[in-house]
Amino acid sequence: MATNQNQSPKQNSTEPKPCLSGRGLTKVFGVGKVQTVAVDHVDFDFNEGEIISIVGESGSGKTTLSKMLLGLISTTEGTIEYQGKPRDISTNAKKKEYWKNIQPIFQDPFSSYNIFYKIDAVLDDCLNMRGFKNLPEEQKIQMKTEACSFVNLKYAELTNKYPFELSGGQMQRLMIARIFLLKPKILMADEPTSMIDACSRATILDMLLKLRDEINMTIIFITHDIGLAYYISDKVYIMEHGKFVESGSAEDVIINPQADYTKRLISDVPKIYEKWDLDTVAN
Amino acid sequence: MKNTIKQVFHSGKFLFGFIIFMLILLTVIIYPIFVTADPLAMLGQGNFFKPGTYASIEESALSKSYTLQIPKEFSKLEAVLDIETRAEIQQFLINQAGVAESEIDVTDAEGLVSLWKANYDQNTKYAGLTTAKRKALKRLDNEITAAMKDSGVIIAEKDEEGNLKQSKVIKDTDYVNIKDVTTKTFVLGTDNFGRDVLTELVAATKSSLKIGLLAGLIATAIGLLLGLLAGYMGGLADNIIIFITNLFTVIPSFVILILISYSVGDSARGIAMVGIIIGITSWPWTTRSVRSQVISLRNRDHVNLSKLSGHSMFRIIFTDILPYIASYVVMAMILQISSGILAEAQLSMIGLGPATTKTATLGLMMQWAMQYSAHLNGSWWAYFPVVILIALISFSLNLMNTGLDQVFNPQLRD
Ligand SMILES: Nc1ncnc2c1ncn2[C@@H]1O[C@H](COP(=O)(O)OP(=O)(O)O)[C@@H](O)[C@H]1O
Ligand SMILES: [Mg+2]
Numbered sequence: 001m002a003t004n005q006n007q008s009p010k011q012n013s014t015e016p017k018p019c020l021s022g023r024g025l026t027k028v029f030g031v032g033k034v035q036t037v038a039v040d041h042v043d044f045d046f047n048e049g050e051i052i053s054i055v056g057e058s059g060s061g062k063t064t065l066s067k068m069l070l071g072l073i074s075t076t077e078g079t080i081e082y083q084g085k086p087r088d089i090s091t092n093a094k095k096k097e098y099w100k101n102i103q104p105i106f107q108d109p110f111s112s113y114n115i116f117y118k119i120d121a122v123l124d125d126c127l128n129m130r131g132f133k134n135l136p137e138e139q140k141i142q143m144k145t146e147a148c149s150f151v152n153l154k155y156a157e158l159t160n161k162y163p164f165e166l167s168g169g170q171m172q173r174l175m176i177a178r179i180f181l182l183k184p185k186i187l188m189a190d191e192p193t194s195m196i197d198a199c200s201r202a203t204i205l206d207m208l209l210k211l212r213d214e215i216n217m218t219i220i221f222i223t224h225d226i227g228l229a230y231y232i233s234d235k236v237y238i239m240e241h242g243k244f245v246e247s248g249s250a251e252d253v254i255i256n257p258q259a260d261y262t263k264r265l266i267s268d269v270p271k272i273y274e275k276w277d278l279d280t281v282a283n
Numbered sequence: 284m285k286n287t288i289k290q291v292f293h294s295g296k297f298l299f300g301f302i303i304f305m306l307i308l309l310t311v312i313i314y315p316i317f318v319t320a321d322p323l324a325m326l327g328q329g330n331f332f333k334p335g336t337y338a339s340i341e342e343s344a345l346s347k348s349y350t351l352q353i354p355k356e357f358s359k360l361e362a363v364l365d366i367e368t369r370a371e372i373q374q375f376l377i378n379q380a381g382v383a384e385s386e387i388d389v390t391d392a393e394g395l396v397s398l399w400k401a402n403y404d405q406n407t408k409y410a411g412l413t414t415a416k417r418k419a420l421k422r423l424d425n426e427i428t429a430a431m432k433d434s435g436v437i438i439a440e441k442d443e444e445g446n447l448k449q450s451k452v453i454k455d456t457d458y459v460n461i462k463d464v465t466t467k468t469f470v471l472g473t474d475n476f477g478r479d480v481l482t483e484l485v486a487a488t489k490s491s492l493k494i495g496l497l498a499g500l501i502a503t504a505i506g507l508l509l510g511l512l513a514g515y516m517g518g519l520a521d522n523i524i525i526f527i528t529n530l531f532t533v534i535p536s537f538v539i540l541i542l543i544s545y546s547v548g549d550s551a552r553g554i555a556m557v558g559i560i561i562g563i564t565s566w567p568w569t570t571r572s573v574r575s576q577v578i579s580l581r582n583r584d585h586v587n588l589s590k591l592s593g594h595s596m597f598r599i600i601f602t603d604i605l606p607y608i609a610s611y612v613v614m615a616m617i618l619q620i621s622s623g624i625l626a627e628a629q630l631s632m633i634g635l636g637p638a639t640t641k642t643a644t645l646g647l648m649m650q651w652a653m654q655y656s657a658h659l660n661g662s663w664w665a666y667f668p669v670v671i672l673i674a675l676i677s678f679s680l681n682l683m684n685t686g687l688d689q690v691f692n693p694q695l696r697d
């Protein structure tokens with residue numbers, strides 16, 4: 001898994017199926033004079049099983065787009081299609097159904113947890129959501145243990161801990177364990193490594209890729225680091241001031257950038273062609 | 284949780300406020316156990332008896348008397364010789380009798396009187412004095428002579444024919460043992476109706492605390508509920524709630540308080556009613572602050588994650604929002620209790636407080652003292668302790684609040 005070519009989508013042989021599309025998607029914050037156009041008429045088709053990176057500087061609207069796709073905030077204009085059909089989250093029941101298919105990992109692990117509840121509660125929520133509420137206790141514990149060991153955490157040591165007793169890296173790994181349990185079709189990873197220390201960073205990326213292979217999901221990977229996007233993704237969308245200024249396969253966009261903004265992003269990353277070996281960094 | 288409570292009690296401010304408040308609370312609880320008298324019983328016939336112990340005069344006169352040679356603070360001679368009189372005597376001795384000034388000690392009453400007796404003669408016409416002055420000195424001489432007689436007070440009884448017959452002479456060295464006579468101590472005197480101020484004060488504090496607590500609970504409950512809903516739901520619900528809140532804010536809540544109190548009518552305004560009225564007019568402030576806290580929380584990632592885990596709105600409000608603002612709500616409630624007590628005092632001062640003759644409140648005590656001009660006739664005991672108590676309650680609650688604030692908002696810590 002050391003090179004980009006190895007991670008090309010599994011559906012390569014067949015026709016790519018779009019699982020999440022946007023048409024003229026727009027988000028405007030505020031009213032009257034103090035309006036911010038955070039996302040400005042973007043169009044996209046994210047294909048099933050691919051890793052799609054959305055790359056842009058801070059404030060370019062990446063998080064806003066991801067929240068719209070997650071259904072956490074309303075859209076001002078435009079439509080979102082899920083698996084070829086207009087997405088319908090008009091009722092709570094429909095929202096719940098949609099959220100079985102799309103789940104996030106947020107940027108800041110420290111604010112992702114309710115500090116008043118033990119870690120076990122987070123994992124139990126996942127099992128409940130998948131309808132495993134009435135499973136025998138041993139079976140539940142086994143599933144939770146499996147999920148934790150997938151991200152190199154020891155479930156037995158965690159059950160009675162509070163989130164704030166973990167490091168940022170551990171918290172983010174637990175978020176991956178959560179995804180492992182939920183097995184959604186789409187993972188929305190919003191700069192999942194930007195708030196944690198450099199050593200944990202590679203581990204997290206490694207685990208995300210491992211998770212993709214394990215449950216075969218689409219990953220929308222949001223980052224400000226174009227080098228990281230090149231390393232990890234099949235498709236890259238470059239975002240500037242709420243617009244997609246360039247998109248295409250990772251190779252095309254980064255080896256042969258067209259937009260000035262992309263060129264600038266690339267020149268900001270000094271050693272973009274020297275891909276590091278994740279396994280050596282992680283160990 | 285346990286840790287937080289420990290931290291709270293490590294805050295000096297909180298602890299100090301807490302101790303003061305607990306002392307007040309304990310007094311209110313324990314005092315009535317020992318003093319079971321009706322706090323509004325009218326013991327004194329008359330207005331504003333000053334603090335002190337009152338002993339039965341009749342029993343004192345009839346009790347067994349003991350002769351004690353104790354110099355008394357109260358002697359008839361001292362009563363006659365006030366400062367001006369002493370100055371007058373000194374003037375006379377120097378100017379008319381020719382006594383050297385160094386021989387005169389105005390602070391020594393007995394010495395002064397013996398000098399006076401040696402030098403003054405009623406029949407001598409002293410030069411350099413007006414007629415009026417001469418007459419005044421004559422009167423003074425008579426008074427001194429009368430005061431020096433130790434005949435005491437004569438107790439007389441009527442015999443069968445109705446003639447007075449001397450039965451007992453009370454000399455100024457006669458004493459009774461205080462245990463032999465009935466006494467009553469008014470530590471803080473009596474009020475305008477002759478009621479024991481201390482007992483009344485304790486009962487009043489209890490009622491005022493009840494009113495404050497009731498008002499605080501109601502205001503906090505309404506404010507919290509509306510604030511949570513407005514803040515979390517946003518949109519239309521938020522607009523409606525904010526509209527109502529603004530209505531209440533534009534009209535000063537004290538005016539609403541007065542209007543409601545007035546329209547409820549005198550007879551219906553008991554302790555509970557006043558507490559409820561204050562509570563339902565003071566929630567807007569809590570609503571506003573809870574709402575803004577909730578708005579800053581509702582977009583946090585842990586709330587988003589909870590939504591994405593399929594939790595209902597009520598579950599999210601109770602598990603993901605409420606615990607985060609709980610400490611804040613406690614602080615808001617403490618302030619509401621404190622301002623509820625003050626609101627009752629204000630209402631009572633303008634005659635719209637609890638209309639009851641069965642219990643006193645701190646506000647009512649203030650009103651009574653004002654109505655009967657305690658502040659004009661120097662009866663400080665009727666209002667000063669009340670003011671002190673209102674201040675102490677308010678001070679202790681605010682101190683607790685500041686202490687909590689320092690624990691929960693660490694950036695305020697010094
Ligand atoms: N809730 C909000 N209200 C108003 N403006 C917002 C809000 N969230 C984001 N914005 C604005 O939208 C723009 C895009 O922000 P964001 O999507 O967070 O960017 P990114 O994730 O790329 O850093 C920024 O200018 C930001 O200030
Ligand atoms: Mg962002």
